Amino acid sequence: MEENQLFPVFFKLHRLHVLVVGGGNVGLEKANAMLENCPGATITVVALQFLPALEELTHHYPNITLIQKSFSCGDLLGKDLVIAATNNREFNYNVWEKAKCSKVLINVADTPDLCDFYLGSVVQKGNLKIAISTNGKSPTVAKRLKQVLQEAIPDTLDEVLNKLSLIRDKLKGDFASKVKKLNSITDILVRPESEGV
Numbered sequence: 001m002e003e004n005q006l007f008p009v010f011f012k013l014h015r016l017h018v019l020v021v022g023g024g025n026v027g028l029e030k031a032n033a034m035l036e037n038c039p040g041a042t043i044t045v046v047a048l049q050f051l052p053a054l055e056e057l058t059h060h061y062p063n064i065t066l067i068q069k070s071f072s073c074g075d076l077l078g079k080d081l082v083i084a085a086t087n088n089r090e091f092n093y094n095v096w097e098k099a100k101c102s103k104v105l106i107n108v109a110d111t112p113d114l115c116d117f118y119l120g121s122v123v124q125k126g127n128l129k130i131a132i133s134t135n136g137k138s139p140t141v142a143k144r145l146k147q148v149l150q151e152a153i154p155d156t157l158d159e160v161l162n163k164l165s166l167i168r169d170k171l172k173g174d175f176a177s178k179v180k181k182l183n184s185i186t187d188i189l190v191r192p193e194s195e196g197v
């Protein structure tokens, strides 16, 4: 079976500056996805034209800025991540070349082969977050699986996380004994139902 070799990480987007090139449906979808996860995300969108829904986002989120112009190399200054989402494949390639020269990580929305990273489909329940990738095979399946997991995971799991966090803060002893204690308390989460108490 083919394996998914992507390595998931969770970015703190309020500490990074993201450049989105393109203000159409995809620029909007990507900006929205970032802001839904991190309302304080710092995002600059550069495009010739913006969808009204993108302009609307600037009224609700403090750190998204729209700049109406054609992308140029200088737009990369101070940026940590780039998403190239214009409707022009050659132009997206040009953005990719410039980002590579500047050592900025880039996602090229219409060319998975050029992407340093993909956006995932995200399940969120309070503090819990699960990111799904299909290795670029079917974003729609990722979206559907997100809906299944969102329903299946009980809201009460967030209470479990908060309680475990309190216990974790109170535990004394060395690292190994803390791990042992936390594994023993949470054993019930993985024990087959027939063995449960």
Ligand SMILES: C[C@@]1(CC(=O)O)c2cc3[nH]c(cc4nc(cc5[nH]c(cc(n2)[C@H]1CCC(=O)O)[C@@](C)(CC(=O)O)[C@@H]5CCC(=O)O)C(CC(=O)O)=C4CCC(=O)O)c(CCC(=O)O)c3CC(=O)O
Binding pocket: 029, 030, 033, 107, 108, 109, 110, 111, 112, 115, 117, 118, 119, 120, 121, 122, 132, 133, 134, 135, 136, 137, 138, 139, 140, 141, 142, 143, 146
């Ligand atoms: C490789 C990747 C790069 C990246 O964008 O990061 C990529 C690439 C492409 N997407 C395309 C199409 C669609 N993408 C979506 C939706 C999402 N796409 C997302 C991620 C990714 N999309 C990365 C792989 C993730 C993985 O590993 O699974 C999600 C998960 C995250 C997000 O965008 O925030 C988000 C779901 C959000 C949610 O949970 O709701 C839909 C469905 C819809 O919008 O309803 C469609 C139309 C239906 C279809 O094609 O399935 C096309 C073809 C464009 C064309 O045909 O012109 C390409 C380019 C290509 O494949 O060549």
Ligand SMILES: NC(=O)C1=CN([C@@H]2O[C@H](COP(=O)(O)OP(=O)(O)OC[C@H]3O[C@@H](n4cnc5c(N)ncnc54)[C@H](O)[C@@H]3O)[C@@H](O)[C@H]2O)C=CC1
Binding pocket: 021, 022, 023, 024, 025, 026, 027, 046, 047, 048, 049, 050, 051, 069, 070, 071, 085, 086, 087, 088, 089, 091, 108, 109, 110, 139
């Ligand atoms: N990765 C993904 O999830 C998906 C990717 N796509 C791909 O994304 C691409 C973009 O699709 P849409 O957003 O629907 O297109 P769109 O036509 O709605 O928007 C294109 C945007 O690019 C801007 N643009 C064009 N040239 C520019 C330049 N020189 N400098 C700055 N901005 C420029 C336009 O002003 C516009 O805002 C498509 O090629 C499609 O194949 C489509 C669906 C999903």
